[in-house]
Amino acid sequence: MKKLTSIWVFVVFLFTLTIKAQQIDQTYIQKIKDFTTDERFLPKSLLDVVDHPGIPNPLKHFGHIIGTEGIVHRSSEIYGYYKKLADSSPLVHMQEMGLTEEGRKFYLIVIGNQESMDRLDHYKDQLAKLADARKTNPEQAEDIILDSKPIYYISGGMHATEMGAPEMLMELAYRLVTSDASDIKAIRENVITVINPISEPDGWDKQVDWYFRYTKGREKFDDGFPRSAPYWGKYVFHDNNRDGLQVSQGITKSIFKGFFEFHPTVMLDLHESVPLLYISTGTGPYNDFVDPITQSEWQVMGNHDVAEVSAQGMPGAFTWAFYDGWWPGYGIWVANNHNSNGRFYETYGNAGADTYLRDYSTARFAGDLASSKEWYRPYPATPLVYWSFRNNINYTQVGVIASLYYAATNKELLLRNFYKKGFNSLEKGKKEGPKAFKIGKDQRDPAMVAYLANQLKAQGIEVHENEDYFIVLSEQPYRNLAVSLLTPQTYPKDAKFPPYDAIAWTLPYLYGVDVESKDSIDFDINSLKLLTDDAVYKGKVSGDGNTYILPYKAQNTVLPALYWVKNQNRNAEVSVLTKETLISGDTVPAGSIIFRRINANQAGQIASDFGLNLMATLANVPAENQKAVNLPRVAIYHTWYNTQDEGWSRYTFEERGIPYTSIDKDVLKAGGLRSKFDVIILPRVRGNAKNFVNGVDKKYGPLPYTTTAEFPSHGFPASTSDMTGGPGFVGVDNLKKFAEEGGLLISFDNSSFILAELGIAAELSPVNASSLFHPGSIVQAKVRKSGHPVLYGYPETFPLFRGNGPLLQTDKYNRDLMLVQYGHQSLKDEVPYEGPIMGMAENEKMEKAKKPDEKNPPYVIAGMVRNEQEIIGHGSVFNLPVGRGNVLAFTFDPLHRYLNHHDAPMVWNALINWDSLR
Structure with missing residues (x-):
């Protein structure tokens, strides 16, 4: 063990020596210049790519630089480069986070100085302590902050046609590992950078194939030809960034897993749509349950990044005028919903690696032309730009480095804010209503009650239970999110700009579950048990008999149960009750399902596996009140x-x-x-x-x-x-x-x-x-x-x-x-007429409709x-x-x-x- 440690120390020593004797890769620099269409799009800060003797830059690895005309890389190639970085440098750690629906792997790349990598688990533990103010009081938090580093999470490639970020992040990773520039050194020493190289690998590979198969080399961008592959993920297209409440897709599960493992202080998602670089703050109205500290951080960091890009002579960076900041279901909002800071960029993308003359002269955001000079866009670009893949990469990379540098030079402020937001949420739970949410387990669709409990748990919200109820106590770090999800939203009618997405998400209404908001605790907290495993409702079979009745209340699992029964037992007879009927003394509603010629084990399995309560009876159900169920193709x-x-x-x-x-x-x-x-x-x-x-x-x-x-x-x-x-x-x-x-x-x-x-x-x-x-x-x-x-x-x-x-x-x-x-x-x-009717005698007139009381x-x-x-x-x-x-x-x-x-x-x-x- 001592021998291995000595070898590793020697490797680190050699690595340090090579950093001190840096050589610039002039070929790489020249090619950046070649593929950039205007010197105003060419930041000098990027013209220092290192020619490292032991760590290959993208040119050495691929044979071409990032942003080369006509070249993009498949996920296996991108992951292969990161693996090479991890094998070549002790400052890079690569870890698997899960699988996509098509079996591709999600990865995270962790980069920091040697001390950060040696103590990575320690720093993750420190941030976990800051995330829960119940475990860490303000005095303890100050000590933890002094022995912590912000974790900055950057992701790209969520939307497959937005092809710049996954390419750019490879060059950025190399730069963070090898560059001796003062800002990069500050980032490496003071920030732990976590890179999600491709948020949606399934869609990325489809789009790369689409580009090489169909769109590479097309003369015009706006020629009507479909720029995107028809599918991205197995199920979800652009809505893969609208899954943050459902947490249903592999991409979202990977993002959530990464958040709760690292508790990143800031998360930055890289997108492409608008010219030339949009840095998110949004026009508002902002979500009511995002801490004011986060809202203020959006402004400070947004304006900082715009200033840094403008300081390098690059036009077209702006903030404010795009998006609002209301809906909480975007992937990156796992940060804003959990007391961190979630942000995004939008750069101008060409859905590939070609260069086009782009005309955005008529585009408007928040009512203003996209090329106009405004307080939020101090240096606009011209309404037409000759735009290359490398231009896009330059803009994104400069912005990201600026934002990372802000984190490096304001690390204690960001960490203190992170703790304070969780503390504020906890204090609101103590001092403000509601004090708890009470969710009865015995409802019309108990399986959906269990589903609601599990969805809250997936969001990191603590759910307790006893025999009869699930209970969400407000005194917890994610209190704000719990209140947001469980109470109605009120969007301001006088909002100046239209909302960016849906504006309501009250889960009890969406799930058909009754949730009681409690302004005081009128139950024994000590009797509650924390829900750790997923809640599962197992239905029961009551009564005796060989006919089984499922009282119908529009439960979501009834139809799957019917298909299961038909698959298991071809002789089963299933009918639906066409009118309310009295059976064995119980009033059974229309729509209820009657099972015959199934055995007790099958009835029990329907109840248990599908969360449905059945009644067994010997009574005959009137034939005229039934209709056979013929399950459709x-x-x-x-x-x-x-x-x-x-x-x-x-x-x-x-x-x-x-x-x-x-x-x-x-x-x-x-x-x-x-x-x-x-x-x-x-x-x-x-x-x-x-x-x-x-x-x-x-x-x-x-x-x-x-x-x-x-x-x-x-x-x-x-x-x-x-x-x-x-x-x-x-x-x-x-x-x-x-x-x-x-x-x-x-x-x-x-x-x-x-x-x-x-x-x-x-x-x-x-x-x-x-x-x-x-x-x-x-x-x-x-x-x-x-x-x-x-x-x-x-x-x-x-x-x-x-x-x-x-x-x-x-x-x-x-x-x-x-x-x-x-x-x-x-x-x-349809409102009944109440006036006189010519030609009709008074006693013949229609009876007036009764008005509701x-x-x-x-x-x-x-x-x-x-x-x-x-x-x-x-x-x-x-x-x-x-x-x-x-x-x-x-x-x-x-x-x-x-x-x-x-x-x-x-x-x-x-x-x-x-x-x-x-």
């Missing part, structure tokens, strides 16, 4: 021009254990749909009927998305010999025939609008509501057609999540097609809607007859981002009862 349709939301639908089905077939335009064109499927789901897709019918422009075809030896990442999760074109009118006609022949078409959100445009949902027409502004909020809905199978298990009024989707309506004589409406009041044309509840439960009178009374769910079949049209997305689980059972009801919706 389900298809989920995807286009090739927009796969975002069908991915969430596929994910939801797979998580729930519901079988389906993924289909595309070629399946629609082939026809014979009714012989293959009973239900076809059309998830939300952007665009209009023209986009849907025509798909990707055929002038770019043929455009294969297939797996080949040269492009091995393509062809997954779907494959086609030609992406171009859509189903055409032949495919649309086949879709209509499918419904006419008895099939069920289910459309979500904008897809319902498209079906209306195409004449398949012919009774629906767009509603002109130009003043309605309805960002993602949780609102009240009201049942219009009680007892309809789609609404089994739902009360007369219930919350649902709706964004800025289409607004559709039928003619007045067709209003019986509306199953659910937005809000409680009637449309104006109580006021209608508010439409908005969480979030904000402007001019809500434009939508109240209009339909949210329609059931339209088409031939022998139906179109079930949702004007919102009931499977939105795997978040609004309370809305999803309307879809499950439709599948259970697909052949009886008429």
Whole structure:
């Protein structure tokens, strides 16, 4: 052991000597100059890449510099370079963080001076102590701060077309390890840098293959050709940065794992979209539950970075005018939600390594031209720029180094702020309400109660339990996040700029779980046990008999249980109760499921594995009150021009254990749909009927998305010999025939609008509501057609999540097609006339409608809607007859981002009862 230690000390000694005798790699420097299009885009601080004798820079390793025209690297090549750095330098540590859905590895790269690397576990422990003010009082915190270093986490490549950061981070890592420049030395000695090289390796490799296969060398950037591969992750496209509340995807799990292991003081996510370098602060309104210290840090650090970039003579850096700072579900917001600091950059990217003349002369942010000189953009660039891959890398790297240097020179301030934010959250829990949240385990869907407890636990929120309740006590470091997730949001109606994303996320409403907010503790805290393992609700079977009844309350796990039963026991008989029925003295609601010809073990497994309570009975259920369940063959349709939301639908089905077939335009064109499927789901897709019918422009075809030896990442999760074109009118006609022949078409959100445009949902027409502004909020809905199978298990009024989707309506004589409406009041044309009626005798006049005695509840439960009178009374769910079949049209997305689980059972009801919706 002593011999190994001596060898390592000698290696460190040699490394130190080589640092002192640095040579600059002039070839590398010249190539940086060659690939930079303007000296104003060329910071002198980057013209000192070291030619280290023992550690290869990217030029030596790859044979070309980072930012070389026409060259990007696959994930295996990028990880290979970091492995070479780790093998060559004691200042680099590489660790695995998990796997993607396709089996690629996530890595983190840790860089610091020798002392930092030798004491890495110590520094992680120190930050963990600062993260919990219950364990560390202010006096102890001061001592810990003096023996701590900030950990600065940097990530790139979350969005696959944003290709600069994963390349730049390799050069940055080499620079942090080898450079003797004063700012780099300060960073190396005072900061521990953690690099997430590629946040989304699956999407990155698909995009690299796409670039080499299709977009490399195209003459113009804005030529209409698709710049992105159709898929990134297995399920999730751009929404991979909208998974911070669900924590459902591998990318998010990796980010969360890294946060709770390192407790980084700052997290910086590198993106590309706007010219030339945006450094986040946002316009506001800021999230109510982010500590004011963090909000102030955004301003200080943002302006510091803009100043540093401008000081190097680089135009186009700005802050403030892009994004808001409200929604907490971005990946990097794991920091802001947990008393750290989460920030992001946006640089100008070309979705590859080519150089283009880019015109942003008409682009505006916060009302101002993107090229205008403003207080937040002191040095704008020209409205047209000749923009290269290397320009992008220069900007990002200079900004990141500036931000790291700020952390190095303000380390005690940042660490003190980190502790203080957790301390503030704890003090609020002591002094302010609510004091606790009480979640009863016995609710209509106990499995969702357990799911809520687990989701809170995944966020680092402490959840306690006793036999009857889950309890969230407010006196804990992440109190602010707990209150944010469990209470309604109120977005200011007078906000000057539109929100960047959804504005409501109250989990109890989204999950359909009742949560009681307690302003005082009226229970025995000492009787509570901390929830450490995942909560699991195991249902029970009560009573005796060989018929089993599942009282239905729109539980999310019923449909998966039915598919499981049919798979396990082909002889099982399953029926649904079509009306409320008295069985063995119990009133059983409509929609309840009756199982016959299953054994006691299978009934017990349904209860245990799916969290469902069953009643065993010997009573006969009236045959006229039942209908046999004929489980459908389900298809989920995807286009090739927009796969975002069908991915969430596929994910939801797979998580729930519901079988389906993924289909595309070629399946629609082939026809014979009714012989293959009973239900076809059309998830939300952007665009209009023209986009849907025509798909990707055929002038770019043929455009294969297939797996080949040269492009091995393509062809997954779907494959086609030609992406171009859509189903055409032949495919649309086949879709209509499918419904006419008895099939069920289910459309979500904008897809319902498209079906209306195409004449398949012919009774629906767009509603002109130009003043309605309805960002993602949780609102009240009201049942219009009680007892309809789609609404089994739902009360007369219930919350649902709706964004800025289409607004559709039928003619007045067709209003019986509306199953659910937005809000409680009637449309104006449905308000009964109360005046005189010429030609009708007084005793013949219609009876006046009785006015309700109580006021209608508010439409908005969480979030904000402007001019809500434009939508109240209009339909949210329609059931339209088409031939022998139906179109079930949702004007919102009931499977939105795997978040609004309370809305999803309307879809499950439709599948259970697909052949009886008429």
